[in-house]
Amino acid sequence: MDGSRAAEVIIIGGGLHGSSAALHLARAGVRALVIEKNYVGRHASGVNAGGVRTLSRHLAEVPLALASRELWYRIGELVDDDCGFEQHGQVRVAENEADAQTLRERLQIMTAHGYTHEQWISPEDLRALIPAIAPTVRGGLIAREDAAADPYRTTLAFRRKAASLGARFLEGVRVGSALPQAGQWRVETDAGVYTAPRILNCAGAWADRIAAQWGEPVPLQPISPMMLVTLRMDHFLDPVVLGTGRPLSFKQRANGTVLIGGGRRAWVDRDTEWTELDFRSLAEGARTVCDLFPHMRHAVVNRGWAGIEAAMPDEIPVIGRSSRHETAFHAFGFSAHGFELGPIVGRIMADLITTGKTELPIAPFRIERFSGA
Numbered sequence: 499m500d501g502s503r504a505a506e507v508i509i510i511g512g513g514l515h516g517s518s519a520a521l522h523l524a525r526a527g528v529r530a531l532v533i534e535k536n537y538v539g540r541h542a543s544g545v546n547a548g549g550v551r552t553l554s555r556h557l558a559e560v561p562l563a564l565a566s567r568e569l570w571y572r573i574g575e576l577v578d579d580d581c582g583f584e585q586h587g588q589v590r591v592a593e594n595e596a597d598a599q600t601l602r603e604r605l606q607i608m609t610a611h612g613y614t615h616e617q618w619i620s621p622e623d624l625r626a627l628i629p630a631i632a633p634t635v636r637g638g639l640i641a642r643e644d645a646a647a648d649p650y651r652t653t654l655a656f657r658r659k660a661a662s663l664g665a666r667f668l669e670g671v672r673v674g675s676a677l678p679q680a681g682q683w684r685v686e687t688d689a690g691v692y693t694a695p696r697i698l699n700c701a702g703a704w705a706d707r708i709a710a711q712w713g714e715p716v717p718l719q720p721i722s723p724m725m726l727v728t729l730r731m732d733h734f735l736d737p738v739v740l741g742t743g744r745p746l747s748f749k750q751r752a753n754g755t756v757l758i759g760g761g762r763r764a765w766v767d768r769d770t771e772w773t774e775l776d777f778r779s780l781a782e783g784a785r786t787v788c789d790l791f792p793h794m795r796h797a798v799v800n801r802g803w804a805g806i807e808a809a810m811p812d813e814i815p816v817i818g819r820s821s822r823h824e825t826a827f828h829a830f831g832f833s834a835h836g837f838e839l840g841p842i843v844g845r846i847m848a849d850l851i852t853t854g855k856t857e858l859p860i861a862p863f864r865i866e867r868f869s870g871a
């Protein structure tokens with residue numbers, strides 16, 4: 499590896515977003531240096547549910563999510579690995595009339611905005627698609643082109659491809675301070691000082707600490723969504739199933755194991771990088787699973803874990819140029835749904851850094867919305 503302490507761009511954080519930005523920069527001929535305090539994919543990007551979901555997105559995120567999904571369809575061309583990508587759709591199911599009403603209202607909003615990727619699915623069609631689902635389910639909203647992928651494999655594929663095109667990755671190196679000095683960014687780490695004319699903050703659940711150094715305090719909350727995985731079961735499910743009134747994300751992987759998540763949270767201490775599962779909450783989640791899929795009463799849970807993620811109060815990320823420094827950029831705060839956005843946000847950041855603009859609408863994500871926080 500080139501041991502130079504000078505880079506064209508320094509990226510703080512080797513999650514999917516840092517790795518994707520490094521890849522898209524490398525494709526544009528710009529060699530970035532990614533500095534990661536643990537190892538690439540150690541945090542949210544490597545341990546998430548792998549949902550490639552445009553369904554039920556915040557309206558501001560829909561254009562980005564749809565553009566990202568186009569990149570997912572061609573992920574093999576982008577990173578030379580299919581990333582375990584499988585397109586079986588995602589469906590948000592209505593357990594009762596209140597859920598059905600919520601979903602109908604959502605559909606109206608999407609239709610009013612001209613979006614057609616979310617559609618109503620009747621109870622009969624839903625049962626035809628998923629015979630194992632409880633007969634009481636009242637239909638739902640489906641995005642048939644949605645998908646899922648393997649998160650750790652994906653993050654490593656982005657890293658590998660970026661490195662093959664000239665990006666450098668420093669692992670086990672923590673960024674302390676990152677401050678402007680004489681037209682350069684001076685980045686102090688526990689392995690010495692690195693410099694670059696431009697810098698990108700992709701530090702996930704720790705990104706507010708970098709933003710604060712740049713005079714941009716943000717109300718980021720570290721959260722810790724939990725996951726369970728069962729032993730292998732006979733195949734019974736293709737699409738990802740989401741709850742409406744109760745938190746749930748539920749999918750069977752190709753190897754037969756069933757992945758259960760949906761936003762229930764563990765206790766987290768980001769300084770020690772410690773999480774502790776909340777078993778009471780997991781038990782409530784298991785009840786939702788058994789109500790929707792009665793045969794899951796016989797499932798055996800094999801393992802549980804939690805990842806550390808950055809949540810913003812409005813549940814949409816910070817994407818764009820710093821409000822205080824022309825040569826600094828942010829991409830963080832994905833609020834438990836940033837995996838799907840990884841491919842496109844990397845491209846947006848590379849475009850912003852190399853050309854100063856992007857064709858995608860990122861105004862809702864500017865950091866200035868938290869001015870005065």
Ligand SMILES: Cc1cc2nc3c(=O)[nH]c(=O)nc-3n(C[C@H](O)[C@H](O)[C@H](O)COP(=O)(O)OP(=O)(O)OC[C@H]3O[C@@H](n4cnc5c(N)ncnc54)[C@H](O)[C@@H]3O)c2cc1C
Pocket residue numbers: 510511512513514515516533534535536537538539540541542543544545546547548549550551671672673674700701702703704705722723724725759804805806807829830831832833834835836837838839
């Ligand atoms: C359990 C779980 C399930 C999820 N399911 C889904 C899903 O199904 N679909 C979906 O779209 N999203 C999902 N998400 C959200 C998704 O995983 C995240 O939004 C996304 O991975 C965030 O990527 P990132 O690169 O911003 O952050 P991260 O992957 O957290 O990467 C940030 C990196 O920055 C490093 N870092 C921080 N500070 C420093 C420093 N000072 N010096 C050096 N390095 C530093 C960290 O070590 C970390 O590796 C889920 C998240 C979790 C936790």
